[in-house]
Amino acid sequence: MNEVDMAVISKQQVASKLFVDKKNYPYGFARSGDFSISESKLLQSHGSLFAALVDGEITPENDEEQAYLESALGHREPSTPQEKVWLKYQRRINRPKTASIYGSQKPVIDDTDADNDEDINDNSDLDVDVSD
Template sequence: MTNLAMSQESFSVDRNFYDDRNYPRGMKRSGDFTLAEAEYLERYGVALMALAAGTRLPVTEEEQHFVEVCSGNAAVSNTLERAWLKYQNIILTPKQFHTLFGRTKVEADEDTESDPDDLD
């Protein structure tokens, strides 16, 4: 992974990003992200969300590249962009539900019942 080296003006925000709806116990404790990814998302997530949604205009080269990555016009070049795309993929993909029981009850059809002694 590429280390993140960016200017002070890039992705500046005045508060941390928390997604209580999808991560009520925090991103660091979720197991979905590495500690570095969770740290980047918490520190810069407010700016990333605004840039991705178009409610904030990019002011630096790093922010412009991030917007291009989000629109699919550029390749991922650092951990911050990779973490954001991973976050988006996780929250937009429906959670799979696993159970030990089947979804429907299997019922034997009375017409196809056979006698165990009739087996070849």
């Protein structure tokens, strides 16, 4: 086998492999609530090809793959359902993480005024006459 045959085989293997994202979607795309059933199927069937193109594992060999790559990189607007669902997937996994309304860090206590607080709280040198 020469290099061209090996590249074709690996490309065919990548394209035929179902796309899964266990990190962001451990129960699958269809169960996530982010995608419709048809979008989930498109993402599973075409996601491996998009990921391989974007990651540089394979090079685009025709106009359709070149269009996929340009759309995935943001060089043009998505036109096919596959391109649209890939961009939707990218937006979902790259969205900013939500923070708690209670904050994510412990409050910082400023100890610079500690000396002043001691002066105010120290009542030992006050003479108070309580006799009336």
